[in-house]
Amino acid sequence: GLNLTRKYSINxxxxxxxxxxxxxxxxxxTGMKNQSKALEKLCHLNSKVSAHYFIKNDGKLLNLVPDxxxxxxxxxxxxxxxxxxxxxSIGIEINNPGHDYGYxxxxxxxxxxxxxxxxxxxxxxxxKNYNILxxxxxxxxxxxxxxxxxxxxxxxKSGLSIWHNLNENSIRVFRKxxxxxxxxxxxxxxxxxxxxxxxxxxxxxxxxxxxxxxxxSLVNGKIDKxxxxxxxxxxxxx
Numbered sequence: 001g002l003n004l005t006r007k008y009s010i011n012x013x014x015x016x017x018x019x020x021x022x023x024x025x026x027x028x029x030t031g032m033k034n035q036s037k038a039l040e041k042l043c044h045l046n047s048k049v050s051a052h053y054f055i056k057n058d059g060k061l062l063n064l065v066p067d068x069x070x071x072x073x074x075x076x077x078x079x080x081x082x083x084x085x086x087x088x089s090i091g092i093e094i095n096n097p098g099h100d101y102g103y104x105x106x107x108x109x110x111x112x113x114x115x116x117x118x119x120x121x122x123x124x125x126x127x128k129n130y131n132i133l134x135x136x137x138x139x140x141x142x143x144x145x146x147x148x149x150x151x152x153x154x155x156x157k158s159g160l161s162i163w164h165n166l167n168e169n170s171i172r173v174f175r176k177x178x179x180x181x182x183x184x185x186x187x188x189x190x191x192x193x194x195x196x197x198x199x200x201x202x203x204x205x206x207x208x209x210x211x212x213x214x215x216x217s218l219v220n221g222k223i224d225k226x227x228x229x230x231x232x233x234x235x236x237x238x
Contacts, residue, residue, distance in 0.1 A: 001116075002061060002113070002116050002117060002120060003060065003061060004061050004062075004063055005060065005061065005062050005063070006062070006063050007039075007043070007054075007062045007063070007064060008043070008064060008065070009042050009043040009050040009051075009064040009065055009071070010043070010045060011042070011043070011044075011045075011047065011048060011049060011050035011065075011071070011072050012050055012065045012069045012070055012071050012072065013069060013070040013072075013086075014069070015070075016068050016069060017068055017069070017070060017087070017088075018068075019068065019124075019125060021087065021088045022067065022088055022089065022090060022125040022127070023082075023088045023089070023125075023127065023128075023131055024079070024082070024085055024088060024089035024090070024127070024131045024132070024133060025089060025090050025091075025092065025118065025121055025122075025127055025131065025132045025133070026073060026074055026085060026089050026090070026091050026092070026133055026134070026135055026138060027092050027094065027114075027132070027133070027134050027135070027145075027146050027150070028051065028073060028091060028092065028093045028094065028134075028135045028145050028146060029093070029094050029095070029096035029098045029106075029145040029146045029147060029150075030042075030093050030094070030095050030096060030097075030098065031096070031097065031098030031099070031100060031101070031145060032097065032098070032101065033097060033101050034097075035056060035057055035095045038054075038093070038095055039054060039062075042054065042064055042093065043064065048072060049072050049073065050064055050065050050071045050072050050073060050091075051064060051065070051071050051073040051091035051092060051093040052064060052065045052066075052067060052071050052073075052090045052091050052092065053090070053091070053092045053093065053117060054092075054093045054095070055092065055093070055094045055095065055110045055113050055114055055117075056095055056110075057095050057107060057109075057110065058107075058109055059107070059109030059110050059112060059113040060113070061113050061117060067090060067121075067124075067125075070086050070087060071086065071090075071091050072086060073086065073089075073091030073093070073135075074086045074089060074091065074135070074138060074139070075139060075142070076139060076142065077135075077138035077139045078138060078197045078199065079131075079133060079137065079138045079195045079196075079197075080195045085138050090121055090125075092114065092117065094106060094110050094114065094146065095110070096145075096146070096147075098144070098145060098147065099144050099145075099147060103147060103149060104149070105149050106146075106149065106150060106151070111151065111154075114155075115155070115158060115160060118132065118155070118160045119158075119160070122160070129156070129159055129160060129161055129162055130161075130162045130195075130237060130238045132155070132160060132161040132162075133195075134146050134147075134150065134152075134209075134212070134213055136208075136209040136212055136213070137195070137196065137209055137213060138197075140196065140197065140200060140205040140206050140208070140209035141197075141200050141202065141205045144208075144212065147212055148211070148212045148216040148217075148219050149216070152213055152214070152216075162234065162237045162238065163214070164214060164230050164233040164234050164237075165233060165237075166229065166230065166233050171226050171229050171230070172226065174224065174225035174226040174228075174229060175218065175224055175225075175226040176222075176224050176226075177224050177225035177226070178224065178225075179223055179224060179225055179228055183223075183225075183228055184223050186228065187223050187227060187228045187231050188203060188206070188223075190228075190231035190232060190234070190235055191206055191207075191210055191231060193235055193238070194210075194231070194234050194235065194238045195238060196209065196210065204221040205221075207221045207222065207223060207227070208220075208221045210227065210231070211227065214230050214231075214234065215227055215230055
């Protein structure tokens with residue numbers, strides 16, 4: 001079972017929400033130099049940020065905000081027809097210095113805790129695996145987390161998220177292959193169907209968010225044939 005410690009953050013909306021309103025799980029990294037600072041921030045009155053769960057380096061799990069209250073983790077965000085995803089999501093912070101402080105691989109202990117937690121939440125709130133998202137998916141113009149080192153493919157194998165069903169070695173030959181203007185438009189349209197925001201003017205943000213999630217070995221913000229093929233394959237899953 002899950003070894004859960006309660007440590008409360010006061011940063012949440014005080015009106016309770018219904019169990020049915022919880023449709024998404026958003027995964028974050030803390031992106032701070034050290035764990036105690038990250039935890040302090042998530043619980044500090046003036047920071048105005050929090051999450052429901054915090055996974056420490058050693059895999060220990062803290063519950064900062066009860067599930068049925070809205071924690072402040074997603075900020076300005078959108079996915080498909082949902083906006084401001086705090087309202088209907090559960091936020092999980094995994095301690096990791098992130099892109100600004102020497103981004104590292106997530107620790108096995110952290111991932112093992114995360115898997116258990118996701119299984120529990122999916123069952124409890126009947127969450128669809130395609131609604132388990134990274135912060136950069138829902139806020140691509142502001143966020144990079146949990147980033148390209150986060151093992152989305154592994155989670156998908158356990159049914160805890162989605163991943164394309166293509167053979168990565170065989171599509172790799174299409175990497176960096178130029179695509180026509182028509183295909184570029186098609187790619188962006190595929191991304192919007194998958195769920196990425198229709199509002200963001202600068203396409204590079206959305207392309208990078210997509211790559212951090214689904215083509216992690218090269219995040220360059222450029223549309224190539226490999227990305228296009230992956231985006232097509234994902235339309236069936238979302």
